[in-house]
Amino acid sequence: MTSAAHESIYTAALSDDDVVRVLGPDGSLDARNDPGLSPEEVVHLYRHMVLTRLVDDRLVTLQRQGRIGFHIGSLGEEAAIIGSAYALRKQDWLFPCYREFGAALLRGMQLERYIDNMFGNANDPVKGRQMPDHYTCKAAQFGSVSSPIGTQITQAVGFAWAAKIQKRDLVALTYFGEGATSSNEFHNGLNFAGVFKAPTVFLCRNNGWAISVPTERQTASRTFAEKGVAYGVPGVRVDGNDLFAVIAVTRDAIRRASAGEGPTLIEAITYRMGGHSTSDDPTRYRDKSLLDPWADRDPLARIKRYLDKQGWFTEAEEQKLRTEIDARLRDVVEAAEKTPAPSLESMFDDVYASLPWHLREQRAEVLAGPRAPSAHH
């Protein structure tokens, strides 16, 4: 499959009639699906999308400078991530893939802790035990990031199912990319959720690429949303770069789940504007020209056009926001970089609730032994 063929299939998908879209190119809203956000809400979400993008940008720079080891970002996918997270109610939970730090921050994770995770330092919520962007935030009702593809999908189903057994009104939303629809866990998750009517929202970020592999190598289906049909799970396609549309369809899915009508599979059509991660070089498999049409659909630019039209966010406010974020990031990064590594002893904590004899022995061995010559810390 050539890149050009990929793009034609992909743009065709976006123009399909069954893709829910609210925000028109001229900045108008389609009343049929308008989620009815207040000016304050739109500005709040726009500010958060700008924060997410600037954090992404800074982390890529830090990685290029060799100051952090890795980053996996959400460039171009901010509306799909932040819109869906915003649609959640207070009691709902998120089960992330690895590209949704914007959702974690929106739900209340402190920026400081997220940046600590990037440095794997002593204040990292996961105590330096996972690579950057693999964090957790229970206080934000945000699960735990792991790298194996799709494992969070069945976990979200089990979580929602447990809440249903205990008669609590709670919905679990899980994120995954379109590549994960090829995983065992996607099929297990949809099947279990369908059978048990577990109040789950499956949010597939169809961003066109699983590292270097394009959508047409993941499936011969016309859409990812239709994969729900086999499991009795309704599927809906949404313009993932349209904040309003994403909020509307996610709210609807949450309402259905909460009302006992069962799970929903949402295919949010978006585009991964960056590499898979900082370890990836997309120029090896993706022609740069493919990005052009998506630059026009940039989710931030679209909201900005809307805000401009409404007169809700001035250019001066935009500049102030960016300056503030920039300064805050500088401070947070500086503090995280200065924070020491986790203690050597902590390597052995949390394997079990308490330390068994063999880990006590190994801990003593490490503490008594020589230090690694070129430790990351």
Place this chain on the structure above:
Amino acid sequence: MTQMNMVQAINDALRIAMRKDERVVVMGEDVGKVGGVFRVTSGLYDEFGDARVVDTPLSEGGIIGAAVGMALYGMIPVPEIQFSDFIWPAYDQIVSEVAKYRYRSGGEYTSKMVIRTPVGGGIRGGHYHSQHPEAQFIHVAGLKVVCPSNPYDAKGMLLASIADPDPVLFFEPKRVYRAAKGDVPEGEYTVPLESAAVVREGRHVTVIAYGAMLYEALDAAQKAAEQGIEAEVVDLRTLWPVDIETIIASVKRTGRLIIVHEAPKTCGFGSELVSLVCEKAFYHLEAPPVRVTGYDTPFPYTLEMEYLPLSHRILPAILDTARAV
């Protein structure tokens, strides 16, 4: 005290745990109405209903993945994998998720559950109903792995596992599910995890076994005694973290070690036990440690009794090791 077999004892433990704590949920293939293919969950569906004794779709990965989510929510899932030979579709969830949750989340989340699964051969089950895959799970940091051999331990260790803060893989030796009978106290009691039992004392050689092979080791020890060799038999009960003190104390008494397990020899749990004994009691050894195990072949059907480390293979190992100079 009541006479019970292992099936009844495990069933009793599940019922007690479910009555005591409504967070305990049993789930798996055929565990509901029919009460499990070995009837271990018999009657639970009638008492606790469809929401807590759940017949699931036929997917081990789905069962364990959903159980992780339930555990994160605060339930105590007790999923059953119908035969341990079928556990591999769930291996990613068990290894990457269940075993890692506490560590990888810095202690914020735990994925506490008890995964019950029948193990072992000698039941004419062929390759896919006979294996004993403990080593693959012991090697994974973060799991506790147990394998009781009798009804008393099975009930007490299952209740201890359900109460334990860590995820436990609970291997049930199906060859002795009904053959192993014994007195079992009524009501709740626990047998602590991480504690082995010296089930026969002897001064000439230590024989370590667990699960169904314990009875083969005891049979061989009895026959060795008739020839004047006193074997000490240790039932490990918990495989990991193993009760190293009991093992080392026994080896220091006898100076000789035999390990019996059904699983293949190479990289089997016996390899680790020999290493541990060499590290901690090398100068007490008077003979090379010996492993009497399954062979490094897939588990055979017709010749399974030749494959298994039964008494007829353990006895010569005891005699040779005891007499080695």
